[in-house]
Amino acid sequence: MIFKMKDDGFFTELPFGRLDVSGNEEVGFRPYQLMAASVAVCSGGVLRKILEKKRLEVRDIEIQTNVDRNENQVNKIETIHIHFVITGNNLNETQIEKAITLVGKNCSMVQSVKGSIDVRETFELKG
Template identity: 30%
Template sequence: MELISSEKGFELVHQSGNWVLKKEIGFSPVELLVASISACGAYVYEKILTNSNIDFTIEKVDISYERAEDKQAKPLSRVAITFSIKVSEDEQGKAERALKLIGKNCPVIQSLDPEIAVVEELIFI
């Protein structure tokens, strides 16, 4: 991976087009971290559900985050990942229990400061 400096700000070089890492133009570095947490969590959750033989469809994933405003750099303090999922009523309990496995199996979440709370939630649709 490579970052280059341009008139727009820092860009992450990518073969299909560079990603500008500046909030006013693209996504900020903090937003990219939040996106990485949630995307990794979503892929891990899909794998857990598939391996558990649960028939499901994840319709969307909503993400919100909070920052520790009382700390100098205002690091992340909480990331909430909400999965909107279609699953049969008799499998909903299994789908809820599977959420607990995401954090231990997601390398991005495992790489975070333990003070950052990652909360996974489900909405059944």
């Protein structure tokens, strides 16, 4: 990727479209948002594959993400809490718990921040 400077941040052109990044969320995605999105969506993709392999009837996965940042350390991301809201038929909490434990071990983004950002995964089921 090549990022080019603009008045308030940077941008890059990617095959899917333009990505604007800025500390000002009125003109682009903030870097911490992109970091949290990468971890959350990677985790969601891994979870989806695991649930498909288990042949569970999942109709939807919503990912709710909260980020805790430390103002005393240049707003460093300390925790990314990922909450999966899983909708489907005949879902069993024990099966989902086992799947969730595999997510962090198999998500490249979670593994990339391991030791510097605490990633916490929780879930709820909707039928």
